[in-house]
Amino acid sequence: MPFDIDHSDSRPIYVQIMDEIRRGIVVGAWRPEEPLPSVRQLAVELRVNPRTVQQAYGELERDGLLYVRRGQGTFVASRANGADRQALLQEVARRLLNEAYRHGFDVDELTGALQREAKQPDNTQEA
């Protein structure tokens, strides 16, 4: 299975599929010109409605991240680039900020805490 659907997540399933494919492209799990599973395969693997997978593929195609080769299936477009990475980062930021607001913190408090947290020895990410 390429990824999991979280049914307690309040994002619609097609959005979760889109987000996961976007993420997969950005981190290199899927490379340009590589084929994606067919709608049927992915629907069976994720145990979801094929129409939902079709919807996710359709929207990603409109966004230019995927394209269809007639008779061959769906492929990752060659322009999986910095703009998508930026969009993904923006989405991560949006979620963090919402979570901070929900707990009564503002953006400066969140930023400060992120900097402090990143300096913890356990959390330094190797570049």
Place this chain on the structure above:
Amino acid sequence: MPEPIPTTLPAQDLAVRTRGLTKRYGRVEAVTGLDLTVPEGAFYLLLGPNGAGKTTTFRMLMGMLRPTSGSAEVAGVATSPGGQVRARMGFVPEHQDGPYGWMRTGDLIRHHAGYFPAWNDAYARRLADAFELRPDVRYGELSKGQARRVQLLMALAHTPPVLLLDEPTDGLDPVARDTVQAILAEHLAEYPTTVIVATHLVYEMERFADYVGVLGAGRLVAQVERATLQAQLRRYVLDVAEDWHPQLEAELPLLRQNGTPRERRWTIWGAEEDVTRRLTSAGANVRSVSALNLDEAALALLSRKEDR
């Protein structure tokens, strides 16, 4: 003005439709004035507590039970007792008692196949393998979960345009449930099918749903596209003064409220922007807004019904 919670869907091609469908047993109305509209190709989840009228509705759709009043149509054909509608439907009933307990499972399946010209034998064999059915065991000796799988096979293998599944995962262990979900996904990819599932176990079937009907005490409390439900029904967490008593009931369809006096958690139907604006101008600080999963949404819609 607030928008009411929809109980009718926009006009489109319907696979199943009922008009004022009603079933009365003596003085008790099990189903009252049901206007079910199920679009072609939909995966329609009919939700509601036990005794809400789901099974009665299915039996009327199958022509197994005569309505007290109202009518039902499947693919444009009116349902009638023993009528032609049944051949176009796959049905998994909630209870599997019947006169077939003495039959071996394999014989029962062959017997059942005889009623359906569209029976696909190769597909039936594939399903039997996937479900790990044992054809030589008597049907009456099967566990609840095994019998369920036999019924699913019998419902799917004639690839009907309409499937009615009444608590299809009831009695299944987690592995069998997973198998059923995989088979359903494959079936939908392979054959154009409209599916109506009645269940109180929302989380097992919500992964497939694109339409939702909520039944409470025999009436439709909501009937709506799932995406609309997900967009319109939200939980708002509000920071307020302890003595905050806004007069918003007339403006906002408030379905549920909990939380504490200073942090209220309100479930409200409406466009998020509009609701947030009204709450803010009434003096609340909207701390967060979140969507509900289907289980929570059904609960919220049903609790509103009780308030009335």
